[in-house]
Amino acid sequence: MASTQDNAVAAATTNNDYLVQSDDPEHPANLIPELCRKFYNWGWVTGTGGGTSIRHGDHIFIAPSGVQKELMKSENIFVLQWPTKKYPAEERNYIRRPLKLNPSACTPLFLTAFEHGAGCCIHTHSQWAVLVTLLVEREKGPDACFEISTIEQIKGIPRGKGKGMLGYHDTLRIPIIENTAFEEDLTSGLEAAMNKYPDTYAVLVRRHGIYVWGDNVAKAKTQCESLDYLFQLAVEMHKLGLPWVK
Amino acid sequence: MASTQDNAVAAATTNNDYLVQSDDPEHPANLIPELCRKFYNWGWVTGTGGGTSIRHGDHIFIAPSGVQKELMKSENIFVLQWPTKKYPAEERNYIRRPLKLNPSACTPLFLTAFEHGAGCCIHTHSQWAVLVTLLVEREKGPDACFEISTIEQIKGIPRGKGKGMLGYHDTLRIPIIENTAFEEDLTSGLEAAMNKYPDTYAVLVRRHGIYVWGDNVAKAKTQCESLDYLFQLAVEMHKLGLPWVK
Amino acid sequence: MASTQDNAVAAATTNNDYLVQSDDPEHPANLIPELCRKFYNWGWVTGTGGGTSIRHGDHIFIAPSGVQKELMKSENIFVLQWPTKKYPAEERNYIRRPLKLNPSACTPLFLTAFEHGAGCCIHTHSQWAVLVTLLVEREKGPDACFEISTIEQIKGIPRGKGKGMLGYHDTLRIPIIENTAFEEDLTSGLEAAMNKYPDTYAVLVRRHGIYVWGDNVAKAKTQCESLDYLFQLAVEMHKLGLPWVK
Amino acid sequence: MASTQDNAVAAATTNNDYLVQSDDPEHPANLIPELCRKFYNWGWVTGTGGGTSIRHGDHIFIAPSGVQKELMKSENIFVLQWPTKKYPAEERNYIRRPLKLNPSACTPLFLTAFEHGAGCCIHTHSQWAVLVTLLVEREKGPDACFEISTIEQIKGIPRGKGKGMLGYHDTLRIPIIENTAFEEDLTSGLEAAMNKYPDTYAVLVRRHGIYVWGDNVAKAKTQCESLDYLFQLAVEMHKLGLPWVK
Structure with missing residues (x-):
């Protein structure tokens, strides 16, 4: 029943932690840290470089910027409501935003891939x-x-x-x-x-x-x-x- | 007592899951996923490439096609009754066939190795x-x-x-x-x-x-x-x- | 209330093991062994080469010399009271010193980095x-x-x-x-x-x-x-x- | 009290399994498999190549020949009573000999290193x-x-x-x-x-x-x-x- 606007308000207060909490290893908030650990071991995301995003229905899950990729946790994941603006960044519709972190600088590029029908972008x-x-x-x-x-x-x-x-x-x-x-x-x-x-x-x-x-x-x-x-x-x-x- | 034909019918109904269920780490249905994890780490089966098959008595255990090799599970393994036809593929005698998966495209090559007395082909x-x-x-x-x-x-x-x-x-x-x-x-x-x-x-x-x-x-x-x-x-x-x- | 001098005396008697005992994986005495295991796997600290030190408030945590880096434990970590002398080595103010080990030969170089405001040196x-x-x-x-x-x-x-x-x-x-x-x-x-x-x-x-x-x-x-x-x-x-x- | 001869007889009957059973990770029978796992990951003992031996007092612990090095277990380890003959091989004084395995073909080379005072040879x-x-x-x-x-x-x-x-x-x-x-x-x-x-x-x-x-x-x-x-x-x-x- 909540509108997107309501979700945004809720995010500011409750931060919608439930969006990244799941026991299912296939849940995007669990998959992104698991993938990043693998990518770290392949040397693909050295020194906080690189990133990953998954679209799951109307939710876009995005890894944070500037973190050690092999130490990422589900609680570090951002969630955008789809569809959302690519620009300006401050008008992107985050329904979950971890404190003290920024979303990946790759976000508009991930969104471009999702516009073209992708379900995941690395x-x-x-x-x-x-x-x-x-x-x-x-x-x-x-x-x-x-x-x-x-x-x-x-x-x-x-x-x-x-x-x-x-x-x-x-x-x-x-x-x-x-x-x-x-x-x-x-x-x-x-x-x-x-x-x-x-x-x-x-x-x-x-x-x-x-x-x-x-x-x-x-x-x-x-x-x-x-x-x-x-x-x-x-x-x-x-x-x-x-x-x-x- | 069941004929091969009966086995095939059983496969269609019960799928013979017991054939790939064992607590023994040396059981072929446990060995294939374990081997594939190692091969993935060596870079041998990148991007779903490669495959492995084991002959155990009259049963041929075969990895599925197109799966992430390091995530393979025992339940993903196909079982062929030996001997079986190499061609045409649809007449191969599968006594266990996971839903939604296809057997490795290497299957006729694995069968060729088994005809020459191999117990395992990689x-x-x-x-x-x-x-x-x-x-x-x-x-x-x-x-x-x-x-x-x-x-x-x-x-x-x-x-x-x-x-x-x-x-x-x-x-x-x-x-x-x-x-x-x-x-x-x-x-x-x-x-x-x-x-x-x-x-x-x-x-x-x-x-x-x-x-x-x-x-x-x-x-x-x-x-x-x-x-x-x-x-x-x-x-x-x-x-x-x-x-x-x- | 204890002066630095008192701490040094305490080190000689109790060895202040509490300084390297913590359940927090972010504690320097836990981080150094964890980092060294990673560095070993990257080939950076082969054959006891290399080292790591962390400054945490007035405490400098230092890896020991000549140990297998991937086997290092928290109990092997030295602790210096900051500030401390770079030279001569025997006047450095160790408040925790594992028996049978020597501090890393890199210690004066680590101290140089800390003098310049570093929080960690590798x-x-x-x-x-x-x-x-x-x-x-x-x-x-x-x-x-x-x-x-x-x-x-x-x-x-x-x-x-x-x-x-x-x-x-x-x-x-x-x-x-x-x-x-x-x-x-x-x-x-x-x-x-x-x-x-x-x-x-x-x-x-x-x-x-x-x-x-x-x-x-x-x-x-x-x-x-x-x-x-x-x-x-x-x-x-x-x-x-x-x-x-x- | 048992003479070397007695030990040899005991080996034939009881096989002295206690010699390779220990909860201490530093025990040679635990260290050899652990080392071999590491060496396998470095690519040093590919395809059953290579080997390791440890001298511990009057006991020489030797890895078996022809096994997958990363799968080796303590129970696969041979034990020689020191001193022992280098040649002929059949007169070496094994006090523990796993069934169905052969000692490493490197054994006389390991023994040469021990004669020169080594405690371990890789x-x-x-x-x-x-x-x-x-x-x-x-x-x-x-x-x-x-x-x-x-x-x-x-x-x-x-x-x-x-x-x-x-x-x-x-x-x-x-x-x-x-x-x-x-x-x-x-x-x-x-x-x-x-x-x-x-x-x-x-x-x-x-x-x-x-x-x-x-x-x-x-x-x-x-x-x-x-x-x-x-x-x-x-x-x-x-x-x-x-x-x-x-």
């Missing part, structure tokens, strides 16, 4: 992702995307929404956008890349890392893993003088 | 395996196998069924087959490689990974580890200009 | 840190510092005390000092580097490792992670012929 | 160790030892029995022996290297790995870690064109 600072953005720039110029073909792991990446997965003989293409001084300013670049590559489930950010999304948590995570595998393989192939596209 | 997407298939192709051509000699770890690989282990001065040879668009279509290539190299316990798949089998779970796993060690060493040796065969 | 033998000190020396000479620019992870390092964090377009500079035969003799070099680079939160030691500090434990740890990420990336960039400064 | 197949043996052979010939100087981690290695630790300006030298077809045949090479380098606490085996020992378990393990760190650093230095000796 941002990493993977060194392999950073290195391929540098190699692509040097070898093929600033406008080129990352391309790799004829590697089995490509089959872990969708061909596009409702189009099934890429095949072994397909070429995977991931657009690369230039980094900006402030993370939120990446949003227009991300949107432009999504418009130019409407089938992509990921966008690389030069000298920064990658945004990967998926229809749900499992798909976002496994697609992120497959891409990172391909970036690492590509860097090693480059060292050995092996071309990325057959 | 499939990984190890990057070291992929890289050696690419290096062998460039350095020695598409028909060459992987060869390495005079490295102690070679002694972890059998010389052939009932022939003991390779010696330090022997040359280890692992055949390489070309990848195919669909995993099940690798079967004839795998069989051809097994016929040409009757003593091999592993077949590399170009740009894809490796299939390794063994007389039992411990042998398949430790042989897979020894091979991966040798592939990683071989890639590093190549970077340093050191030849693989003395 | 010393690692990270191989990436060692390699960048060697690469800088060869490429730019013995007086050059490590420089890297235009990499997102730079934003994890402060611009200086009370000056906020570095921006994406800034250049991160970390001074490098020469190693000495005895760890405590690094102190004057560390102080000179701090004077020359008053905004730095870290000093590299050639052929040895790095000292990183921060206003509190979380900042020291995440800054150490961000720097190590940048050193690893820099070594990989160098292998691939990519310049560190754009 | 054998790994570390790839970094293998690679430095190959690089030394190519760069300096088959008779050269591994040499590295002016790296802080060298201080983790003793200068010799009762001589303290190496200093930063010292050169660490580790002899390299040629591998043999059978592990036990390494014994004479190991003894010759120990005679030629009486101060060494480790011997590299070309194309195989390393034997490292120490006065006790902690020293053997931390020396093994320091050496592996130095081998890994040396390989990376070689890739970057940086000399090992200043």
